[in-house]
Structure formats: C-alpha cells, structure tokens
Amino acid sequence: MYKFISGRIRGGGYAIKGAWLLLKHEPSFQVQFFIAIVVTITGIYFEITATEWMFQFFAIGLVMCAEGLNTAIEAIADFVHPDFHSKIGHIKDVAAGAVFVAAITAVIIAAFIYFPYFFDI
Numbered sequence: 001m002y003k004f005i006s007g008r009i010r011g012g013g014y015a016i017k018g019a020w021l022l023l024k025h026e027p028s029f030q031v032q033f034f035i036a037i038v039v040t041i042t043g044i045y046f047e048i049t050a051t052e053w054m055f056q057f058f059a060i061g062l063v064m065c066a067e068g069l070n071t072a073i074e075a076i077a078d079f080v081h082p083d084f085h086s087k088i089g090h091i092k093d094v095a096a097g098a099v100f101v102a103a104i105t106a107v108i109i110a111a112f113i114y115f116p117y118f119f120d121i
Ligand SMILES: Nc1ncnc2c1ncn2[C@@H]1O[C@H](COP(=O)(O)OP(=O)(O)OP(=O)(O)O)[C@@H](O)[C@H]1O
Pocket: 028, 070, 071, 074, 081, 082, 083, 084, 085, 086, 087, 088, 089, 090, 092, 093, 096
C-alpha cells in the first residue's frame, strides 16, 4: 500500500515537472498560457457565469493538453527519425491538426461566451 501511494506521488511529481517543462521551453504552449491568462482576466472583468467559467476552463485545458501531446509526439518523431521523411511529416501534420481542432473549438466556445458581453445582446 505504501509503495502504491509513494509511486502515485512520484508519478504526480513527474507530471508536474512535464507541465513545467512545457511552460519553460515550448513557445506555442507559452502563447497559449498567455492567452489563458488574458481570457481569465476578461472573464473576471465581465463577471461571466459559473457555467461559462466551466466551458472556458475546459477550452483552455483542451488546447493546452492537445499542445502538450503534440509536443511529445514531435519529440518522439524527431528521436526515432531525426532525418526528413514523408511519414514523419504526416505524423507531425496529424498531431498539429489535433491542436488546430482543439483551438477552433476554443474559439467557438469563446465566441458563444463573449459575443453577448461585447455586443450587449
Ligand atoms: N523530419 C521531418 N520529415 C518530414 N517533414 C517534417 C519533418 N519535420 C518537420 N516536418 C514538417 O514540418 C512541420 C513542422 O514541424 P516542426 O517539428 O518544425 O513543428 P513546429 O512547427 O515546431 O511545431 P510546434 O510549433 O508545435 O513546436 C511538420 O508538421 C511537417 O509537415
């Protein structure tokens, strides 16, 4: 039981380290983090509802999670095949496509939340 708990705590430590590495080294992740701060301040300013906060945090998490996984896939691709290869290009394009889908979803959620506040409708 002790081993199980200490193993889980250690795993959590590695995960936090991974999130910190993304924030420290990945420009795309840093941009998304900055946007997350901006929309959080915007949410506070407009006093959005609890449901809108939930959707907003879900959208932020979705995009940053997709970006983190995309970064990991890119790193694996570069590690297993550092040279140019059409298959590696395809893998990276598909992984980037997943981030794009998450980002479009977040933009749609943001539009639904903020249109009424910005245009007073
Ligand atoms: N080894 C490779 N072989 C073939 N195509 C590649 C290779 N490396 C990159 N590409 C192409 O270049 C694109 C950008 O790849 P890259 O690894 O530079 O990602 P990136 O633009 O730095 O992504 P991010 O901004 O998320 O870090 C890929 O989507 C792919 O189309």
